[in-house]
Amino acid sequence: MSESSARRSFRSAVVPAAGLGTRFLPTTKTVPKELLPVVDTPGIELVAEEAAQAGAERLLIVTSPGKDAVAAHFAPQPALEEMLKERGKDALLAKVRRAPDLLEVATVTQHEPKGLGHAVGCVADVLDDDEEAVAVLLPDDLVLPTGVLTRMAQVRDQHGGTVLCAFDIPGPEISAYGVFDVADTADADVKRVHGMVEKPPADEAPSTYAAAGRYLLDRAIFDALGRITPGAGGELQLTDAVALLIEEGHPVHVVVHRGGRHDLGNPGGYVRAFVDFALQHPDYGDDLRSWLAARLEG
Ligand code: G1P
Numbered sequence: 001m002s003e004s005s006a007r008r009s010f011r012s013a014v015v016p017a018a019g020l021g022t023r024f025l026p027t028t029k030t031v032p033k034e035l036l037p038v039v040d041t042p043g044i045e046l047v048a049e050e051a052a053q054a055g056a057e058r059l060l061i062v063t064s065p066g067k068d069a070v071a072a073h074f075a076p077q078p079a080l081e082e083m084l085k086e087r088g089k090d091a092l093l094a095k096v097r098r099a100p101d102l103l104e105v106a107t108v109t110q111h112e113p114k115g116l117g118h119a120v121g122c123v124a125d126v127l128d129d130d131e132e133a134v135a136v137l138l139p140d141d142l143v144l145p146t147g148v149l150t151r152m153a154q155v156r157d158q159h160g161g162t163v164l165c166a167f168d169i170p171g172p173e174i175s176a177y178g179v180f181d182v183a184d185t186a187d188a189d190v191k192r193v194h195g196m197v198e199k200p201p202a203d204e205a206p207s208t209y210a211a212a213g214r215y216l217l218d219r220a221i222f223d224a225l226g227r228i229t230p231g232a233g234g235e236l237q238l239t240d241a242v243a244l245l246i247e248e249g250h251p252v253h254v255v256v257h258r259g260g261r262h263d264l265g266n267p268g269g270y271v272r273a274f275v276d277f278a279l280q281h282p283d284y285g286d287d288l289r290s291w292l293a294a295r296l297e298g
Helices: 003-009 043-053 068-072 076-086 090-102 116-121 150-158 172-176 221-227 238-247 266-280 284-296
Strands: 014-017 058-063 104-109 132-137 140-145 164-166 178-184 190-198 209-218 252-256 262-263
Touching: 003 068, 003 190, 014 043, 014 116, 014 238, 043 058, 043 132, 043 140, 043 150, 058 068, 068 104, 076 090, 116 221, 132 150, 140 209, 150 164, 150 209, 150 252, 164 178, 164 238, 178 238, 190 238, 209 221, 209 238, 221 238, 238 252, 262 266, 266 284
Parallel strands: 014 058, 014 132, 058 104, 164 252
Antiparallel strands: 132 209, 140 262, 164 209, 178 190, 178 209, 190 252
């Protein structure tokens, strides 16, 4: 599969970033959680980079009133850039330019917190007529190594319809996720989805395969989103719209991702991600590793 055919699968990547970030209070009184740094780079920039690598040309950030700083991170800062240029700070200038140079960014406002399904539905009107599919990346989820979206686009080229990313989560934590009812295909890492349920009790989960924050949604999802009613937590759930598409015979597959994952959505997961990225960082990795080793012995 060439990169260009994966590219044709979608042009826009939706990043829902309208949440209040209550798990990160008090910081999120003024700082959107999507801008919290993983070492020195906001989580949302890492996610935007992944989307661009997979061929997205446009990032649609679904935001809420008061979170303008998220989109501002992707805007050029001419005065700062000029100053860095004059001072010969080329490495810093490259860092500052990275986000604005990745892809085109537009924002869509979600005025009320009515759930992930509602947030995704907010972009329906800004898609171009010829956009048959749209990618969704949840900025809380870092899926590593990157590349799963490209694989998902290949699966859509082969099977059509909607393709999601699944992680194998054996154990009670499965109840924190959307869970798939699946059947095998000829490819061990691609499963056909026969049903999907949001946050089931662990003993009622239809499998150990959970939705992990990467979606390649056929445009039909927007019609389904318009027909669902509030589900788990009283919210309009993306899971319920996918389940409705399945019921109506629309093909849905998952790519089982065997790599790693970080959940930036809570302080515990965020700390792990920060340490993991810092350990791999050329400037900070060695020092952190020896400090941690000594700290853990002490
Ligand atoms: C959302 C989705 C859920 C998915 C999860 C992945 O839940 O509703 O289906 O498994 O993201 O992180 P949230 O974590 O926002 O409650």
